Amino acid sequence: MLAFLNIDWQTLADAVALGSIYALMAVGIGLVFGVLRLVNFAYGQLVMAGAFALAMASEWGWPVWASIALCFAVVLVLSLLMDRLVFRPLRGHSPAVMLVATFAVAFLMQSVALLWFGPLGKIATSLAYLNRPWTISTVDIRKITIVSVVVAVLCLLLLHLLLERTEIGLHMRASSMDFETARMLGVRANRVIAVAVLLSGALAAVVAVMLTVQNPLVTPDFALRDTIVVLAGVVVGGMNRPVPATLGGFSIGFASGLxxxxxxxxxxxxxxxxxxxxxxxxxLVRPNGLFTTAKTVERV
Amino acid sequence: MKRFADLQVLAGPAVLVVVAALLGTTVSVSTQGYFTDALVKVAIVVALYVFVGNSGVLSFGHISFVAVGAWTAGVLSVPASEKPAIMPNLAHFLRDRTTGNLSSLALAALVGGVCALIVALPLMRLSGLAAGIATFAVLEITHNLLRYEEKIGPGLNTFSSVPETTGLRQAALGALFVVVVAFAYSRSRFGRLLRATREDDAAARAVGASVYRQRLIAFTISGALCGLAGGLYVHLLPLNTETVYLDLTFITLAMLVVGGATSLWGAVVGALAVSAIDSGLAVAENGTSFLGWHIDLPAGTRVIVVGALMATVLILRPSGLTGGREVKLWPR
Known part of the structure; x- marks a missing residue:
């Protein structure tokens, strides 16, 4: 079917997997944007930190579960630190200032990694067996491809349940529509923001695990390019709502893979x-987002 | 008296540039490089100010025009005898032509301006985050094309053999020229209209200002100045595509915001202040003595300190060191 475009099933599967990973990153960026109106350029550096945690754990010979736990711990602690030290003092500033500040944080974290681990990086090997193929009726598909898609779908489902079925989810949705009004109606700002930041961090950790399987060499600019592409995807999809942002992230990952x-x-x-x-x-055609319907104007 | 107050706005930044250049003449040749580099950064940041400062729209794409200017000036001024060695796949009309220093700078500005105009024609319809990401996309495309298109430059190689004509004097004159153009623009009818759209979009439209046209004009002028700055840069040191990409985008934007994005004074102060700290730390990384103390920082601390410092300034003083106001030497 796709033979005329020179695409085989492996390419198609890889494109879907890349799309799923990018969709998770898009949600991670979108969650924080929803409550803080802050585009976190340093999101990729959270993923990078998680990837270095995995690499160090595999260098020390830790078991897989322990290295994944370390990855989550590192990313979550860094997310909370970022919120406390940077996002909180910046609350209410102009979007341009916030964006440049997260730019500064991104380069700061990248240069810390450069100083700590060197430009050549480390190799994360503990999950390398997921890179071997499974043969499904004459087609070879790498295990990580399937794992990525399954994990992404699971994460998105859980997140959907959390946002739609729990009280904190309701608070988060209310805050992302109108933060001030939500606060007046009794939503506790710090709690909602902390939850959004933690969820976004957890997604970054998941992304770190899957990206290191695909690309075991972890360097200080790990996930930097992915973040830029995902940011473009999120804005193309529509920044204000989680579903369009996710679709935007998926589309740009799928398109670049294909x-x-x-x-x-x-x-x-x-x-x-x-x-x-x-x-x-x-x-140019859809400045408010490809997958949005409502008109919203954001100033940067 | 009004004229006089106006002239202060030009005199402040100009005097600062001249003082930096004069300070540069008093130090050793190796340290002088830092001053020259700082003056080229002033040119880039002031060029960036012409659009970002006056319009209030953030652009991540301006380093594209610096890159395009650098490529123009670089390709045209590498001696013809050296071209086949550095750029074997160069297009014929570029291979056979070589220009002098000044004309290469003028052409860099011209090509930068034309590219900026072409980019601005569709892009200036956008605003907000969409505009930010679209300018980022321009940077990515320029970087990608310059990196792999070997007909128009060295591709992945470094631009060696460009005559190193940007000394302290050329950098200072270039920075002064950019400051004067930026001043003239921001005092002109166009600059005032654009600032009106920045302050209140609806009110500016009501008095007949076209946001699209004003942004287009500013973007083109700013692109031409970026091209010129790129020309100065390529004559200063051997560049490659990575020199004029994300790091430079980050550092110049940070300089502008740290200084105070809405004023010419802020742009110059920001560029010089950040450059001073950056170069001071670079010297310390190589090991130096300062007031009898021996300082030797590990390589890489420079970027960390500068990054942390910028985040701190942005958090504590979001409108920049100058508060985004123009200089007032004699307050009335």
């Missing part, structure tokens, strides 16, 4: 140009 496999080798180096040209075109 295009990366479909482009002939002499053009594949221009993948970024194609993706970002598409981003610009979509933004």
């Amino acid at each position: 295009l990366g496999g479909a482009l002939p080798t002499n053009q594949s180096q221009y993948l970024d140009s194609f993706i970002f040209a598409a981003v610009i075109i979509v933004l």
Whole structure:
């Protein structure tokens, strides 16, 4: 079916997996944006920190469960620190100032990693067996591809249940619609923000686990490019609501995975140009988001 | 008296640039490089101010025009005999032409301005986050094309053999030129209209200002100045695509915001203050003595300290060191 585009099943499966991972990152960025109106450019550095935790754990020979626990612990502690030291003092400032501040945090964390681990990085090997293929009726698909999709779907389902079925979820949805009004009606701001930041951190840890399986070499700029692409995807999808943001993240991951496999080798180096040209075109046609209906205006 | 108050706004930043240049003449040749670099950064940040400061719209794409300017000036001023060695796949019309220092700078500004105009024609319809991400996309595309398109430059290689004509004098003159153009623009009818749209979109529209047209004009001028700054940069040190990418975008934006994005004074103060700290730490990383203390910081502390400092300034003083106001030497 897709033979004319030069796409095989492996490429298609990888594109879906990349899309799922990007969807999780998109939700992580979108959750914080929802309650704080803050675009966290340093999100990729949380993923990077989690990836280094995994790499160090596998260097020390820790079992898999312990290294994943370490990854979660590191990312969650860093998320809370980021909230306490940077996001909280910045609350209520202009979006431009907040964005440049998270830019500064991102570069700060990246240079700490550079100083600590060196430019060559470390290798995370404890989950490497997931990179081996499963054969499903003559088609070879890497285990991590399937694991990524399943984990992403599970995470999104759990998150959906949390947002729709619990009291804190209701508070979060109310805050992302209108924070001031929600506060007046008794929503506790610090609690909602802390939960959003923690959830976003937990998603970053999940993403760190899956990205290190796909790409075991962890360097200080790990996940930096992914964050830029996901940010573009989130804005293309529609920043204000979780579902459009998720779809935006998924679409851009899926599109870059598919295009990366479909482009002939002499053009594949221009993948970024194609993706970002598409981003610009979509933004020009639908500046409020590809998957949104309501009109909202945000000033940066 | 009004004229005089106006001139202060130009004199403040200009005097600062001249003082930085004069200080640069008093130090050793190796330290002088830091001053030259700081002056080129002033040119880039002031160029950025012309759009970001006056319009209030954040742009992540301006380093594209610095890169394009650097590529233009670089390709045109590498000696013809050296071109096949550095850039074997260069297009014919670029391979056979070589220009002098000044004309390469002028062409860098021209190409930067034209590129900015082409980008701005569709992009200035956007606002808010969409505009921010779209300008980021422009940076990514430029970086990607310059990295792999070997017909128009060295591709992945470093731009070596460009005559290093940007000394302290050329950098200072370039920065002064950019400051004067930025001043003239912000005092002009266009600059005032654009600032009106920044302060109150609806009121500015009501008096007949076209947000789209004003942003277009500012973006083009700012792109041309960025191109010129890129030309200055490539004549200063051997660049590659990574020099004019994310790190430079970050540091110049941070300089602008730390200084105070809404004033020319803020742009110059921010660029010089951050450069001073950055270079001071770079010297300390190499090991130095300061007032009898021997200082030797591990490599990499520089970026950490600068990053932390910027985050701190943004948190404690979000409108920047100057509060985003122009300089007042003699308050009335």
